Amino acid sequence: MAKDPVDALTPLGVMVLALLRESDMHPYEMVRLLRARHDDRLITVTNGTLYHTVARLQRAGLLAEVGTDRDGKRPERTTYTLTDAGRETVVSWVRRALPRIDREVDARVALAEAHNLERTDVVALLHDRRAALRDSHALHHDGLRGARTKGVPAQVLVEIERQEALLDAELRWLDSLLTRLDGDDLPWGPDAFDDSDRYRAQRKAAQQ
Template identity: 35%
Template sequence: MANRKRPVSNLLGLAVLGLLLERPMHPYEMGATLRERNKDTSFKLRTGSLYDVVEALDQAGWITEQTTERDGRRPERTVYSLTELGQSEFVQWLDELVRAPVKEYPSFLAAVSYLGALGPERAARALEERAALLDTEVRGLTEAQAEAIAQQVPRLFVIEADYAAAMAHAERTWCTRTAQEIRKGTLAWPTPTV
């Protein structure tokens, strides 16, 4: 049943369900674990959003309160666990996301659609600068992968970094190639009408 309406559609919910597959946790621990694992590069992670998602997952019956803990003078923390329904929904949601491409609207794609407005020189410089920043991003992702391998983290657990590096590399290649076309004059540029 592809693309059906879910009671929770925020992808942060997917991250929460994935964490709760491992063990019960309270939201503060969820956030800390996601940051520790650099999942905040894959999911938009804000504390308020995390608590909202946890509440929505609980209301949908995908997770349930297990216990409430207090550590010293710290505030009480509710520990949640995954329900059978939640595990089933997680697997189905994940399967759909992997199988079917979804039309996304990245801001770079929107900007590229109006690249001509920058003029050839400014467009080439902007693309070259972006390519340099993407080089830095690819190096960082590659270093993070190497560190994970050194720590004997199974590749499957950090495979999103591999995907992100491949996508950044492809984008860098496109930016460099397009900037070169602009500089060589092989990318036709309209004559300004203003």
């Protein structure tokens, strides 16, 4: 049975494919854009890892070469485009990762790329995520209460206390986001991006 490309996709691979949803690019531009947008706070971005990821995505048929160019004495650069399979895979990966709470890096990348999905899809997936967070928060809350009742030393409960607090904070933040998504004050989707002077300047700088 052929392996589902979504299963083999890494968070960096998702972000590479998502970049190509914007425009055809060469790997050097991808690296510069990821760093300019501070996406390297979510994942480790090195030239070697990104070039290796691009090669893997090409072998999987998720992106394809569209040409090469050379600017002066610089090395030849290969430009890539997103295939239909790559476009579908980004959406499938985000749909799969967004409601899950057991993979922190995947969840953060999925949130960063959730704008590639329709608003209604994102709202439904975030409600699924909220249900999982609520259950986990209740489990930690009840576990803490039970442990304290039994006289478990407080010093061995600090990690559980932290996790309960983080879950509570995310639930409150998620409720706020869902409220914004239900209204009109949060533009959503690829077409909602403003093709501003700042964005064009950022792209131009990354192409140098």
